[in-house]
Amino acid sequence: MNPLPTLDVQGLRITLPGTARPVLDGVDLHVAAGETVALVGESGSGKTLTSRSALNLLPPGAVVEGAVRVNGLDVLTMNADQVRALRTGTVAMIFQDPRAALNPLRRIGDFLTESVTLTRSMSRADAGARAVELLRAVGLDDSALHKYPGQVSGGMLQRVMIAAALMGDPALLLADEPTTALDVTTQAEVIALLAEVRERFGTGLLFVTHDLDLAAAVSDRVYVMYAGRIVESGPAKALFAEPRHPYTAALLASTPRLEAPRGRLAAIEGQPPDLRQELLGCPFAARCPLATDVCDQQAPEALPAPEPVHHLAACHHTDRLEGSPADA
Numbered sequence: 001m002n003p004l005p006t007l008d009v010q011g012l013r014i015t016l017p018g019t020a021r022p023v024l025d026g027v028d029l030h031v032a033a034g035e036t037v038a039l040v041g042e043s044g045s046g047k048t049l050t051s052r053s054a055l056n057l058l059p060p061g062a063v064v065e066g067a068v069r070v071n072g073l074d075v076l077t078m079n080a081d082q083v084r085a086l087r088t089g090t091v092a093m094i095f096q097d098p099r100a101a102l103n104p105l106r107r108i109g110d111f112l113t114e115s116v117t118l119t120r121s122m123s124r125a126d127a128g129a130r131a132v133e134l135l136r137a138v139g140l141d142d143s144a145l146h147k148y149p150g151q152v153s154g155g156m157l158q159r160v161m162i163a164a165a166l167m168g169d170p171a172l173l174l175a176d177e178p179t180t181a182l183d184v185t186t187q188a189e190v191i192a193l194l195a196e197v198r199e200r201f202g203t204g205l206l207f208v209t210h211d212l213d214l215a216a217a218v219s220d221r222v223y224v225m226y227a228g229r230i231v232e233s234g235p236a237k238a239l240f241a242e243p244r245h246p247y248t249a250a251l252l253a254s255t256p257r258l259e260a261p262r263g264r265l266a267a268i269e270g271q272p273p274d275l276r277q278e279l280l281g282c283p284f285a286a287r288c289p290l291a292t293d294v295c296d297q298q299a300p301e302a303l304p305a306p307e308p309v310h311h312l313a314a315c316h317h318t319d320r321l322e323g324s325p326a327d328a
Helices: 047-055 080-090 108-118 124-137 142-146 154-165 184-201 212-218 236-241 246-253 293-297
Strands: 007-015 024-031 036-040 063-070 091-094 172-176 204-209 221-226 229-235
Touching (some): 024 204, 024 229, 036 047, 036 212, 047 172, 047 204, 080 091, 091 154, 108 124, 108 142, 108 154, 124 142, 124 154, 184 204, 212 236, 221 246, 229 236, 229 246
Parallel strands (some): 036 204, 091 172
16 A cells, blocks of 8 residues: 555645635544545535645635645646646546536537547547446446537446546545535445446545535544634544534534434534634633633644544534534
8 A cells, every 4th residue: 555645634724715714724534545535514614725736726816825735746836837737647536517518519528528638548448448447336338438528427427527536546535525516316325336436446526515424324534624723533433322512412413313303304504614704712612511712813724532542523612522412
């Protein structure tokens, strides 16, 4: 196994024009080869921007600090040719809506082969053979090559997106809520397919989602993001069984469950902090039932939770949190 993390994000801080604070504020995250890591949190927390930094897909005018390394090379310092090579062969992304990512006027076969043929990393014949191989790997036959996106289902299109992402044999696969637009049955099929792809090709997978149950099912480790910061991280099983940050516990409590008692579903009161206002303390303080004066005045550091090893939480009151409200 490669001793270097496939993805290693250290101290990533991104500030955009017109904001009073960074949209990403000191993010640390890593993904090993053959590992699935989930990045979870509310919409607007910075999950997608974090994942796109691995492709150097940043908004215009962004001021960036820190490092984003893929196989040991810092993406943020690459020139245009190096970034093009990175996006062609080293890192690939599966987007949330496959219909928005494919040109409806071009056949699926053209979509699969154009990137590797335009960059001349494969001949047209080799690209065609590779496309057929990958379509079969994701459960489709080569007849899909001749179809247009409008002629296949959403589930089949997401399989095409996964095949396209694997065309260049990437070391890192970024999945940005890839099952959001799919029905439950197709969602389960795509998740199983991603797990199979990871095992078969040894690809590191960063899985971005707001669905905590899905994250628990697919990931080895989890990072919980809030207002551009990682507030908790650790092994998936331990983190969801015994969250050590109030935000993680609140997310779990607000997740619908069939076995939950009747009544109003728990909700997190309030709103995430406004990007137009500075943050001095903990970003979750205004919504946190455990908050005290120190939470408003001092940002907590990510420190080890009592158990298990590698479980970190950025909270002044970790010792006051006993399990998840979802388990009550």
